[in-house]
Amino acid sequence: xxxxxxxxxxxxxxxxxxxxxxxxxxxxxxxxxxxxxxxxxxxxxxxxxxxxxxxxxxxxxxxxxxxxxxxxxxxxxxxxxxxxxxxxxxxxxxxxxxxxxxxxxxxxxxxxxxxxxxxxxxxxxxxxxxxxxxxxxxxxxxxxxxxxxxxxxxxxxxxxxxxxxxxxxxxxxxxxxxxxxxxxxxxxxxxxxxxxxxxxxxxxxxxxxxxxxxxxxxxxxxxxxxxxxxxxxxxxxxxxxxxxxxxxxxxxxxxxxxxxxxxxxxxxxxxxxxxxxxxxxxxxxxxxxxxxxxxxxxxxxxxxxxxxxxxxxxxxxxxxxxxxxxxxxxxxxxxxxxxxxxxxxxxxxxxxxxxxxxxxxxxxxxxxxxxxxxxxxxxxxxxxxxxxxxxxxxxxxxxxxxxxxxxxxxxxxxxxxxxxxxxxxxxxxxxxxxxxxxxxxxxxxxxxxxxxxxxxxxxxxxxxxxxxxxxxxxxxxxxxxxxxxxxxxxxxxxxxxxxxxxxxxxxxxxxxxxxxxxxxxxxxxxxxxxxxxxxxxxxxxxxx
Ligand code: GLN
Numbered sequence: 001x002x003x004x005x006x007x008x009x010x011x012x013x014x015x016x017x018x019x020x021x022x023x024x025x026x027x028x029x030x031x032x033x034x035x036x037x038x039x040x041x042x043x044x045x046x047x048x049x050x051x052x053x054x055x056x057x058x059x060x061x062x063x064x065x066x067x068x069x070x071x072x073x074x075x076x077x078x079x080x081x082x083x084x085x086x087x088x089x090x091x092x093x094x095x096x097x098x099x100x101x102x103x104x105x106x107x108x109x110x111x112x113x114x115x116x117x118x119x120x121x122x123x124x125x126x127x128x129x130x131x132x133x134x135x136x137x138x139x140x141x142x143x144x145x146x147x148x149x150x151x152x153x154x155x156x157x158x159x160x161x162x163x164x165x166x167x168x169x170x171x172x173x174x175x176x177x178x179x180x181x182x183x184x185x186x187x188x189x190x191x192x193x194x195x196x197x198x199x200x201x202x203x204x205x206x207x208x209x210x211x212x213x214x215x216x217x218x219x220x221x222x223x224x225x226x227x228x229x230x231x232x233x234x235x236x237x238x239x240x241x242x243x244x245x246x247x248x249x250x251x252x253x254x255x256x257x258x259x260x261x262x263x264x265x266x267x268x269x270x271x272x273x274x275x276x277x278x279x280x281x282x283x284x285x286x287x288x289x290x291x292x293x294x295x296x297x298x299x300x301x302x303x304x305x306x307x308x309x310x311x312x313x314x315x316x317x318x319x320x321x322x323x324x325x326x327x328x329x330x331x332x333x334x335x336x337x338x339x340x341x342x343x344x345x346x347x348x349x350x351x352x353x354x355x356x357x358x359x360x361x362x363x364x365x366x367x368x369x370x371x372x373x374x375x376x377x378x379x380x381x382x383x384x385x386x387x388x389x390x391x392x393x394x395x396x397x398x399x400x401x402x403x404x405x406x407x408x409x410x411x412x413x414x415x416x417x418x419x420x421x422x423x424x425x426x427x428x429x430x431x432x433x434x435x436x437x438x439x440x441x442x443x444x445x446x447x448x449x450x451x452x453x454x455x456x457x458x459x460x461x462x463x464x465x466x467x468x469x470x471x472x473x474x475x476x477x478x479x480x481x482x483x484x485x486x487x488x489x490x491x492x493x494x495x496x497x498x499x500x501x502x503x504x505x506x507x508x509x510x511x512x513x514x515x516x517x518x519x520x521x522x523x524x525x526x527x528x529x530x531x532x533x534x535x536x537x538x539x540x541x542x543x544x
Pocket of ligand 1: 351352353354355379380381382404460461462463464
């Protein structure tokens with residue numbers, strides 16, 4: 001079968017869940033045995049989101065091949081289990097950069113470089129570059145139609161649809177149907193206007209997905225179909241659901257995948273069972289108990305820690321618990337309030353981050369967890385804070401710090417990596433992507449990974465555990481449980497005297513998926529549950 005292309009656009013408002021619809025579509029086609037990939041085109045001008053503040057853009061997701069990307073790629077991986085690459089995330093900045101580089105090389109032979117055809121050609125080239133590798137390529141266009149910067153992408157889609165034909169290219173448009181409480185009515189006008197706008201650009205959507213907080217009647221769907229030149233069965237509703245993981249099942253129930261296949265002339269065949277996926281949803285429903293985990297970080301914004309939240313949720317469900325995550329702003333933590341803030345928590349995650357803001361609070365949280373034997377999981381900067389705290393309070397190195405926060409410290413237990421010393425550019429220059437890590441036999445980490453010896457995890461950092469302090473740290477009781485064999489970098493630390501106190505330099509949260517929860521999160525959440533049971537008066541001390 002020649003590769004087919006599905007384009008997902010959005011109108012009316014942002015944050016309607018295009019990423020979840022794209023991921024669900026990928027999941028449903030994959031369940032039918034098709035080879036799929038999902039790519040995201042973001043219309044902003046940054047080369048990648050690596051330099052963007054999480055307040056602007058949420059979490060920066062890192063692919064195994066070391067690209068800093070949009071958080072939607074996390075959804076794609078969590079839903080489909082596929083490993084995305086740097087080809088799956090493209091911004092306007094990258095498109096222009098490659099066109100301009102080619103222009104400087106003289107590749108255009110004296111031509112005037114224009115948005116059409118040069119920029120649109122480059123967009124098209126990137127959409128179809130893996131022609132033949134996949135049965136379906138799903139392309140999500142970031143932003144909302146009508147945005148000035150989306151125009152070249154929409155023009156590229158229009159051209160591709162014309163060139164490929166109706167059986168190889170299809171557009172799904174996602175819109176919002178607001179409910180006006182005063183009128184007691186759901187309003188379809190914004191959807192009609194948004195579709196008209198798309199039609200004005202030469203794109204006729206085949207399928208509409210209407211996001212709403214209320215159930216949409218058949219009558220309303222028929223009306224939208226009538227106004228928008230779309231079949232009534234191709235007007236799908238995407239109502240708010242309890243969990244994003246319900247979306248594929250909801251879409252399948254309404255035949256989203258079957259409709260798309262039909263429209264592209266592919267035999268529809270039997271509806272896949274989605275067995276393991278449904279088992280996950282069932283377990284989620286059955287999980288009646290809750291364990292509360294504190295997220296110690298500086299961004300009071302869910303999207304900044306998206307993958308960590310999802311990883312905790314996955315691990316919770318496979319341990320038959322719902323995880324309630326409570327954000328604890330590390331900037332506001334003090335010796336006076338720490339006990340009260342951490343008291344309800346069965347465990348804490350000390351979050352990743354950059355820069356000094358909120359780091360002393362993270363160190364305080366690490367100290368409290370260590371001295372009260374509360375399960376604690378430090379990730380990247382969180383792990384670095386655990387090491388600093390240990391050096392200061394157990395080894396007596398009062399000014400221990402990371403040279404990121406205090407370049408003048410006499411105890412740089414976390415230091416800039418050798419290869420980073422001469423790096424001046426900020427974009428895409430950290431230690432990024434998947435590297436191997438050799439686990440120490442018998443360690444908590446090695447136990448969690450099921451006695452595996454060699455693992456691969458993704459990274460995003462400039463500073464590292466300073467091996468000059470390794471001997472004293474280990475002698476004091478903080479052990480290295482994982483080392484990068486090529487560079488001898490310490491990747492995991494743990495304190496075996498405690499029940500669950502572990503930090504990783506890498507980001508395990510990037511690889512937890514719905515069907516394969518991450519072993520470290522599984523082990524950590526299990527320890528939190530045991531701690532909760534213990535705190536609630538279990539006769540036996542937990543054994544983890
Ligand atoms: N700022 C730290 C470093 O660059 C940690 C980075 C992170 O948490 N992702 O090493």
